Amino acid sequence: MRTVKQLATAAGISVRTLHHYDAIGLLRPGHVGANGYRYYGKEELLRLQQILFYRELGMPLAEIGAVLDDPAFDLLAALRGHRAALQGRIAQYQGLIQTIDRTIASLERNETMEDNDYYAGIAPETRDRWEREAEKYWGKEAVAAAHEKARALTKEQVDQIRREMEDIRDAFARLFRDGAAPGSDAVQAVTERHYRWVSHSWTPDAAAFAGLGRLYVENPEFRATYKDDELPGCPEFIAAAMAIYAERSL
Amino acid sequence: MRTVKQLATAAGISVRTLHHYDAIGLLRPGHVGANGYRYYGKEELLRLQQILFYRELGMPLAEIGAVLDDPAFDLLAALRGHRAALQGRIAQYQGLIQTIDRTIASLERNETMEDNDYYAGIAPETRDRWEREAEKYWGKEAVAAAHEKARALTKEQVDQIRREMEDIRDAFARLFRDGAAPGSDAVQAVTERHYRWVSHSWTPDAAAFAGLGRLYVENPEFRATYKDDELPGCPEFIAAAMAIYAERSL
DNA sequence: CTTGACCCTCACGCTGCGTCATCCCCGATA
């Protein structure tokens, strides 16, 4: 039977940690004296070893409790999940290190941060986030298919499509500035052009097209693309037009 | 001039985050209406972009504030520090992934965790921690030098040294069990053997030898080595003997 | 004048303990 301090120093943790584990029910003392002293025996020592093992792996304490107390707990799945999470973290950190290196390099070239294009600096991460967003809205296969289709185009075709997009965007902006209603014929006509433009890479159904509108509102990159700077509210306007188009025509 | 929600969606963050940044003084609105509404202009937008840039890099908000407001702040050093920290994290996570893989493998071989040698599983990390501890006590060069010296020995010599260590440890244990005083001649004689044993790889001065004693008390691995299990308090006993020896004889 | 969408200010919650503050308990020494 060990007291808190004995167990703590033997395990390389603090007394406070043992108190905490007792408080959250993760490791209760085997015996409590009449004076309130906690005493830990062999069994608790073993349990503590297991706790510290999983803690080393970065597992949250609540989950550790489940591992140890719930025989139905799927430990294998949990470990695999942690593995994946750690790998994700590693990838993320590697990206950040690259960004830091670029920033350091530009600083060493005596560029002021004001001259710097922050956006260019974080482009890769931003793009990734974009894609994750898009996947969240429509699922992975759809996004992957769109990429496939896009890869098959020539440079001229790509430029063509980009110009068309800018045209549509400007048309939306003009109509919005002039106070047109999202449901008006003029706006709906542009919306149809937009729908056909989107269809270059992907043919959305009504729900997906309305979802695309939501994305324009909620996603900052899209907001910028759709002139939220000069015309605050423009993305919402476009999204409304798209929702109406989806309901009426798709 | 944008309201909180406008700026928040444009930047891809939450309104709450803007409130928070205002509360901690990281990003104050350019203007506050009579009704208490926050309004952000172009300048604040730019500042927010910088804030988010550094936040992406995992920099704490307080540090970001320093970067932006204190012209004397050494940004380059901070970035290099972050880089190093991230790399450390990556290395740590890679180690954890290996441990997880070993654990998963042993689980798939249908071994129960009870059969498992936890210690073997985390040996590499533990050893690293050990070394870091040791370095904390005596500095890097000293530890490195000890390793050099150790590498130059033959296998027989190593075995010899190990046996000597076990002898000393057992002698200490017997004396402790029999209630000898740390300052007694018998105990001090063993302590001198111990001092000479340590000198195989390294010659500590008085402070360092006493520090080694502290390490025996504070470090769980050393505690285990010095029989804390069978004879609770034995490490403290040895440490006391070492402190006395250091004071009297070194 | 009424919605509905925003705005505000508290204020607790989450993670895993570190760090006092305050008080009780026990063995050893004077």
Place this chain on the structure above:
DNA sequence: TATCGGGGATGACGCAGCGTGAGGGTCAAG
């Protein structure tokens, strides 16, 4: 036996960065 030092115990706040209501004004549109 009084005392003293080294534990032991229980709160309770703090930290980082917001998420998430609760409860209550504000504003533009219909």
